[in-house]
Amino acid sequence: MNIKTLSQLTQPKHAGTAGRVDLVGAGPGDPELLTLKALRSIESADLILYDRLVGDEILSLIPQKTRAIYVGKAKHNHCVPQEQLNQFMVEQAQRGLHICRLKGGDPFIFGRGSEELMELQAAGIASQVIPGITAAAGCSSYAGIPLTHRGLSRGCTFVTGHLKDGKLDLNWTQLANVDHTLVFYMGLSALNEISSQLAAHGLAADTPAALVEKGCHSDQRVVTTTLSELTEQADHHQLESPTLIIIGQVVALREQLNWIEQMTPRPMAVGE
Numbered sequence: 001m002n003i004k005t006l007s008q009l010t011q012p013k014h015a016g017t018a019g020r021v022d023l024v025g026a027g028p029g030d031p032e033l034l035t036l037k038a039l040r041s042i043e044s045a046d047l048i049l050y051d052r053l054v055g056d057e058i059l060s061l062i063p064q065k066t067r068a069i070y071v072g073k074a075k076h077n078h079c080v081p082q083e084q085l086n087q088f089m090v091e092q093a094q095r096g097l098h099i100c101r102l103k104g105g106d107p108f109i110f111g112r113g114s115e116e117l118m119e120l121q122a123a124g125i126a127s128q129v130i131p132g133i134t135a136a137a138g139c140s141s142y143a144g145i146p147l148t149h150r151g152l153s154r155g156c157t158f159v160t161g162h163l164k165d166g167k168l169d170l171n172w173t174q175l176a177n178v179d180h181t182l183v184f185y186m187g188l189s190a191l192n193e194i195s196s197q198l199a200a201h202g203l204a205a206d207t208p209a210a211l212v213e214k215g216c217h218s219d220q221r222v223v224t225t226t227l228s229e230l231t232e233q234a235d236h237h238q239l240e241s242p243t244l245i246i247i248g249q250v251v252a253l254r255e256q257l258n259w260i261e262q263m264t265p266r267p268m269a270v271g272e
Contacts, residue, residue: 025132
């Protein structure tokens, strides 16, 4: 069955009510980091459309009788094109369905939530955004790495590491010289370019860096290294997506602040 056929089997729980769409942030992985408002949307929705980074533990919170359809995107593999998904949500909301559009992290941080909201508003569909903890905040916290720290980092910069036409078109000079922690989303495949460009534009080769694979999940792995050794370490540990890249002096604080390994019992296994 295609996405439209599946949805036609779904009927509104409350006949005669106007449809709406909730753009919901599912957070970085740990289901206990889900907000109460997000959980209420999941529990009350007629139809849930979820992305690739929404984990099984969060999907298990979906009521058994609620239809959930996967509409996720992987590299070079979009199971439902964005334009088709936008139109689909409009059509189903017009049928009176309450749709929970469930996204990993936060809908407005590299989540296309703003694009979807624009389409919904243009069509006159009632909609709301329910924020989620973004990967940079969640994964860094679970890795024991503060994004800011007095005397080390005065701010943080979130950057997409997603390649376009085989390269990253970024202001490398600014990124290499800003007094911020740098956090790259979706950057594993561009890791060599990220490290080489930052070094070429002035960032010291021995700048502390970390790779956080499957952050905030039970199988989270954290690898700490330096800017010059990022690619080598990612290859050595055979890291896979999703892996968050954190670069900056704050990474050096992980040895002291790695609270997960200090807990007994530990809430999750963290591999080095």
